[in-house]
Amino acid sequence: MPNITLKKIAEILGISVATASKALKDYADISDETKQKVKSLAEELDYKPNSFAQSLRNRESKIIGLIAPQIVHHFFANIIKGVIDAAEEQGYLVITLQSGESYETEKKQLQLLLDKNVDGILISLSDKTINYDHVADIIKKGVPVVLYDKISKLLDCSKVIIDDRKAAYDATKFLIDTGCKRVAHIRGPLKPQTTIDRFLGYKSALKDNNIEYNESLVFETKDLTYDDGYGIAEGIFKSDEDIDGIFAFTDLLATGAMVRLTELGMKVPDDISIIGFSNWFLTKITSPPLSTVDQPGYEMGVKAFKLLYREIQEKKKDVNSPKEIIKIPTKVIPRNSTRPML
Amino acid sequence: MPNITLKKIAEILGISVATASKALKDYADISDETKQKVKSLAEELDYKPNSFAQSLRNRESKIIGLIAPQIVHHFFANIIKGVIDAAEEQGYLVITLQSGESYETEKKQLQLLLDKNVDGILISLSDKTINYDHVADIIKKGVPVVLYDKISKLLDCSKVIIDDRKAAYDATKFLIDTGCKRVAHIRGPLKPQTTIDRFLGYKSALKDNNIEYNESLVFETKDLTYDDGYGIAEGIFKSDEDIDGIFAFTDLLATGAMVRLTELGMKVPDDISIIGFSNWFLTKITSPPLSTVDQPGYEMGVKAFKLLYREIQEKKKDVNSPKEIIKIPTKVIPRNSTRPML
């Protein structure tokens, strides 16, 4: 059951393959009559151009690659969804790969995508990636690359990121505005840029509100899990610093801390206000529901694809506009783990 | 900066393209010396075969398509991860698409994948899909297709599913074994096969334990959300049936019900035991942590790919082994929303 090819259509109609090809593409130098004949026969036979042949000729696959550190992850899943939707709208399909936060895997994945001749790559760097040559190399080769979320300032390409610093600033300010005087910060190791940025946002919100930064109000966990939040909470409870507010690096950390603090007899938000980060699904069902910062993953995915798409188009036309960095705005979602605004 | 092609390698070495090609593929009729020369030059120049040309010749893309109803979904995200990992191991890449539970979209997506000449397709049917011709058609055309999770018995192809009936049976039996006498069931509309199967499992567990099935212990919600669980709980609370156990169709439903029931003054698990379904992440952080049934998504993804892979191989060899249906076993995860086993 061989597939319908242009050749077959041409044979049936007694015309040349070239004419058939042009007719389907509405070339100006083909008569309307022929166009009609070709098109209707193509329709009738359910002709589908062979994508391999097209790609081989046109040197484009209409496929892009997407590398995420994780897939089973609310935020990244949303990004992936956004990318896929936006891509589909432009006739692109998406090959998704996950690095699992491993530098070696990330490197390998990148090569797999290149081997498949994807038209461009969207990548979020693994936390463990410290050398960026693998990405720099392909950028140098002229492959359109856009970094999203986990980026590196050392890489010269377009990027889409959360405005982490501002987001953290807003969250911290929100705590202060709702009456907190001694705001603690729970975060992971100061390694990824996001951690640094949120920490800086936290600090500058304090400063702008004339609260002195106090190192002993910063609690560092090993990972960013629920258990880490749960574990660190006792230290907050026992601290002599009269902590009355917590800005946690993630919702998970916040939730863990909230549960533990409640167990220890503190009332949230009356004794202590807690705000998380990401607006994960789970924040709606904690008790009390967790105030948080919404990180619009879907939108990020859409924007990332659009940037990449533009670069792909520009590459075809051999133009080269400057790299762009898009910061996606976030917003504080007040729920009941913080006090109401006065 | 043109790419390295076989032609270039052949030119440099003063041999023919054909020889170069065969040398790289270790054909028996090429001298070891030539093989070595070709291979080392290929290595040196970082030669990568052009995948389009290969695909065009070999009629295979080494890409498979994956359609899921949702991506932002713990269970499906796990499946996707499993598929991608298993595929990568065999040198396959995965194009992921989401139907968003729409029949029309599902149909369109399928076509997009076909147009890209994927070597096979993994699909989980949308809840709204009632006509299966779009899938039946491509199976008939000989495209390897494996259904996973949301399947239809009407489709003649290999399938990977959760043993829903047994899982529900086990969950219900677990409630009974831990002392529940009047077990309610919360579920969505009896539309997808999974809903039916879990309902049947619930019923037969009752029967096997000499508990009469009672229609008024079955609560049907419109959707499967937290809010639906929350909303239906009052009915359970006010019921005259002395309900002391709930088997909910999903963790979300269970969590919503648990929160509401607690608000209404019931003690979980002392007054009422609750067990959910799926072992979503959130079950670990509810209070009390929710007992549930683990649905191994990752494993399902791996198995689904393996089945598909086998079919792809068989198709190449033109053999045709019978379709296979794999049921993935689940297991009850006892946590604190149910009483301890005696």
Place this chain on the structure above:
DNA sequence: CTGAAAGCGCTAACAC
């Protein structure tokens, strides 16, 4: 052991 030739299906420059 090696290479010439054909062809996968499509597109585009160029000729008629």
Place this chain on the structure above:
DNA sequence: GTGTTAGCGCTTTCAG
């Protein structure tokens, strides 16, 4: 307006 030709890069007979 239409057809011829060439070629994208690779694989695989088949002839030498």
